[in-house]
Amino acid sequence: MTTAPGPTRRRLTRRVLASPLVESLTAPHGVDRFLEHVDPMLTVHSVRARVSEVIHETGAASTVVLEPNDAWRGFRPGQHVQFGVEVDGKRRIRCFSVSSSSQRTDGRFSVTVKAHQDGYVSQYLHRALGDGTLIHLSEAEGGFVLPTEVPDDLVLLSGGSGITPVMSMLRSLRDRGHDRSVTFLHYARSPEDEIFAAELDEIAATCPWVSMCRVYTRAPATGRVQGRFDASHLQQLAIDPSTTLTYACGPAGLIESVRRTYDAAGAGENLLMEYFKVPTVDLDAEDATGTLALDLTGREVPNDGRTILEQAEAAGLTPQFGCRMGVCHTCTVHKLHGAVRNVITGDVRANTDEHIQICINSPVGDVRVAL
Amino acid sequence: MSIASNHDNAPRPLVSDSGARATVGLEYMTYEDLEDFGKQLDEIRQRMLDSLGQEDADYIRGIVKAQSTLETVGRALMFLPFIPPAWLAGVAALSVSKILDNMEIGHNVMHGQYDWMNDPQLNSKMYEWDNVSPSANWQYTHNYIHHTYTNIRGLDRDIGYGLLRIDPDQKWHPAYLGNPLYAVVLMFVFQWGVLVHDLDLDRLQTGEATWAEVKERNSGTLRKVRRQLLKDYVLFPALTGPFFASTMAGNATANVARNVWAFAIIFCGHFPADVESFSEESAENESRGQWYLRQLLGSANITGSKLFHIMSGNLSYQIEHHLFPDIPSRRYPEIADEVRALCERYDLRYNTGPLPRQLGSVAKKIVKYALPNGFWDRLRGGTPEPAPVAYDEPGRAAA
Numbered sequence: 001m002t003t004a005p006g007p008t009r010r011r012l013t014r015r016v017l018a019s020p021l022v023e024s025l026t027a028p029h030g031v032d033r034f035l036e037h038v039d040p041m042l043t044v045h046s047v048r049a050r051v052s053e054v055i056h057e058t059g060a061a062s063t064v065v066l067e068p069n070d071a072w073r074g075f076r077p078g079q080h081v082q083f084g085v086e087v088d089g090k091r092r093i094r095c096f097s098v099s100s101s102s103q104r105t106d107g108r109f110s111v112t113v114k115a116h117q118d119g120y121v122s123q124y125l126h127r128a129l130g131d132g133t134l135i136h137l138s139e140a141e142g143g144f145v146l147p148t149e150v151p152d153d154l155v156l157l158s159g160g161s162g163i164t165p166v167m168s169m170l171r172s173l174r175d176r177g178h179d180r181s182v183t184f185l186h187y188a189r190s191p192e193d194e195i196f197a198a199e200l201d202e203i204a205a206t207c208p209w210v211s212m213c214r215v216y217t218r219a220p221a222t223g224r225v226q227g228r229f230d231a232s233h234l235q236q237l238a239i240d241p242s243t244t245l246t247y248a249c250g251p252a253g254l255i256e257s258v259r260r261t262y263d264a265a266g267a268g269e270n271l272l273m274e275y276f277k278v279p280t281v282d283l284d285a286e287d288a289t290g291t292l293a294l295d296l297t298g299r300e301v302p303n304d305g306r307t308i309l310e311q312a313e314a315a316g317l318t319p320q321f322g323c324r325m326g327v328c329h330t331c332t333v334h335k336l337h338g339a340v341r342n343v344i345t346g347d348v349r350a351n352t353d354e355h356i357q358i359c360i361n362s363p364v365g366d367v368r369v370a371l
Numbered sequence: 372m373s374i375a376s377n378h379d380n381a382p383r384p385l386v387s388d389s390g391a392r393a394t395v396g397l398e399y400m401t402y403e404d405l406e407d408f409g410k411q412l413d414e415i416r417q418r419m420l421d422s423l424g425q426e427d428a429d430y431i432r433g434i435v436k437a438q439s440t441l442e443t444v445g446r447a448l449m450f451l452p453f454i455p456p457a458w459l460a461g462v463a464a465l466s467v468s469k470i471l472d473n474m475e476i477g478h479n480v481m482h483g484q485y486d487w488m489n490d491p492q493l494n495s496k497m498y499e500w501d502n503v504s505p506s507a508n509w510q511y512t513h514n515y516i517h518h519t520y521t522n523i524r525g526l527d528r529d530i531g532y533g534l535l536r537i538d539p540d541q542k543w544h545p546a547y548l549g550n551p552l553y554a555v556v557l558m559f560v561f562q563w564g565v566l567v568h569d570l571d572l573d574r575l576q577t578g579e580a581t582w583a584e585v586k587e588r589n590s591g592t593l594r595k596v597r598r599q600l601l602k603d604y605v606l607f608p609a610l611t612g613p614f615f616a617s618t619m620a621g622n623a624t625a626n627v628a629r630n631v632w633a634f635a636i637i638f639c640g641h642f643p644a645d646v647e648s649f650s651e652e653s654a655e656n657e658s659r660g661q662w663y664l665r666q667l668l669g670s671a672n673i674t675g676s677k678l679f680h681i682m683s684g685n686l687s688y689q690i691e692h693h694l695f696p697d698i699p700s701r702r703y704p705e706i707a708d709e710v711r712a713l714c715e716r717y718d719l720r721y722n723t724g725p726l727p728r729q730l731g732s733v734a735k736k737i738v739k740y741a742l743p744n745g746f747w748d749r750l751r752g753g754t755p756e757p758a759p760v761a762y763d764e765p766g767r768a769a770a
Contacts, residue, residue, distance in 0.1 A: 025607065028595070033492065034442075034443060089429070322511070329510075345417060
């Protein structure tokens with residue numbers, strides 16, 4: 001057996017390949033365009049991973065264990081990645097939180113995804129993702145992370161699939177040998193709907209520094225608190241918002257209610273929030289709804305149903321355009337969030353992170369574009 | 372502000388307040404037929420868009436793989452100039468690589484043909500080609516100006532590229548006596564011609580843009596030129612050490628080979644005989660069907676083998692490309708069957724022929740229109756065709 005290149009040599013090779021000199025040689029293309037034909041995982045700039053395992057969790061969720069290539073710079077617990085899979089030649093990208101511990105030593109990490117009935121990618125992950133599938137990733141993103149110095153009191157609050165980033169935090173704290181107080185407050189509809197149920201049981205039993213509180217909003221009350229979140233839950237668990245750093249992740253309703261509670265206690269700065277909006281597509285709505293957010297200029301206008309180009313112009317912007325009939329692609333911009341309808345074909349597209357021609361697309365509900 | 376820059380460089384819109392309907396195509400069919408004709412082409416377009424998928428993705432990735440392999444092999448063989456066949460093979464591989472990069476990949480990707488894949492490497496906004504003209508400049512003059520205003524005299528700057536007289540309606544000027552010479556020179560330096568064309572300096576002359584605007588718009592050009600020259604004429608020659616000169620010569624040959632080939636294919640797209648041009652008035656307020664018909668009448672195809680079509684970036688299907696510029700080029704052959712059927716039904720000319728014939732036809736026009744209208748025919752002892760109304764070309768207003 002030949003010896004594999006050591007980590008030092010690999011790092012050196014990567015640094016050479018990513019150097020400006022090599023870039024001048026491969027210009028106008030990046031070096032990845034040449035490397036990926038040898039092996040798609042050899043890229044030095046594009047972060048890619050292979051699926052090493054798919055684990056079916058409780059609560060109709062799947063954990064996808066990923067083995068990233070050397071372009072991956074790691075993550076901090078609580079961050080998310082853009083996760084791209086190609087189906088029928090089309091790359092579909094979604095944001096998923098990392099769910100694994102940052103202390104894993106095999107270089108792998110995982111994301112955990114609940115199967116949404118209408119979520120194309122999450123359905124695909126459940127049904128079709130196999131070992132070895134190539135995943136196109138971003139570097140880990142987001143400021144929903146633990147501070148370097150974790151305070152003595154910490155609350156990790158989550159609802160439904162919002163458990164994933166705080167689970168990564170909890171696992172990381174456990175694996176780092178953390179021993180100061182952490183309250184883990186999780187809301188699920190029922191025990192059957194709860195992700196990571198067995199591991200939560202185990203942590204509750206083996207980690208005395210964790211105060212574990214799991215609330216089932218649609219099942220008979222069992223624990224110390226019951227029903228949906230309200231201010232009294234914090235009192236019952238003896239949590240003082242004004243002195244406790246709190247991370248909350250979950251559906252918009254839960255986050256809103258937590259935010260109001262902390263604001264009322266004058267403790268807004270102690271609360272960090274994260275929620276993923278699934279674009280709400282209301283196809284039957286005759287009237288235009290929602291808000292068109294123009295991300296680069298920081299402006300928001302109520303959607304009036306016209307094309308994004310026309311609405312942006314009405315808002316005083318002067319985006320690039322050409323033919324205004326969907327031919328020349330001069331007006332193509334990055335859509336960050338939301339669903340759009342092609343005014344020529346009537347097709348609705350709701351992918352996160354895709355490029356659209358704004359002269360022939362109008363918003364369906366809330367849309368955010370890079371304009 | 373980057374957000375506001377480069378906005379609405381739109382020339383005059385093709386709408387007028389008069390409300391009069393465009394007259395494009397009336398000599399071939401009625402307004403009702405035109406409407407129908409447009410609907411049928413829209414239907415083909417939608418069918419193609421709906422069926423895009425894995426095969427199209429695999430196809431373009433296969434071409435990219437072939438191109439990057441040829442480039443790697445070509446550049447590697449230049450290290451062996453003492454084995455003449457190896458060096459020649461290297462030049463050939465690099466030439467083919469540059470042709471694939473510019474035509475089947477670059478041109479088509481920058482048209483947005485693969486934007487649906489959502490792959491940043493094949494995205495029209497991000498792709499940069501192996502050519503001195505930056506892709507963003509090219510996209511403006513080509514995708515937008517040329518493809519929207521195809522063959523409209525005074526609006527489509529690709530009629531003669533502001534250099535040649537290729538249409539009897541272009542006003543004759545003694546400088547056009549050099550037409551054949553200009554064409555030959557342009558053939559060898561074609562990528563630089565594209566660069567100058569894409570600088571869009573006409574707008575400076577006509578006063579539509581200020582010097583500051585032109586400068587800002589072209590700010591990336593110098594950087595791109597520097598990078599292209601550095602790679603082909605400094606870095607790779609230097610890497611081959613003692614063979615600096617032979618590598619430099621090899622790279623230059625590859626660039627010229629690409630220039631000549633691209634020139635030949637592109638000139639056959641719109642300049643052969645019987646390709647029609649249009650006045651601005653005739654296209655005002657045109658319908659979708661008229662827009663399609665104008666694309667059809669203003670373009671010409673080249674027949675050839677499958678390999679020939681790939682090497683020409685499928686621009687040999689210029690008609691199909693102009694009808695559906697953002698549909699992946701590998702679909703053009705199947706679309707062509709349907710377009711031919713439509714041409715038969717409406718008794719329209721489908722302009723196509725083998726490369727030598729189309730090229731010969733272009734050469735003849737270049738010589739013929741070097742002379743004032745009618746001279747050529749009189750020289751050949753025939754009756755001159757009726758003199759058309761000359762128009763002022765953009766950027767030649769002073770001439």
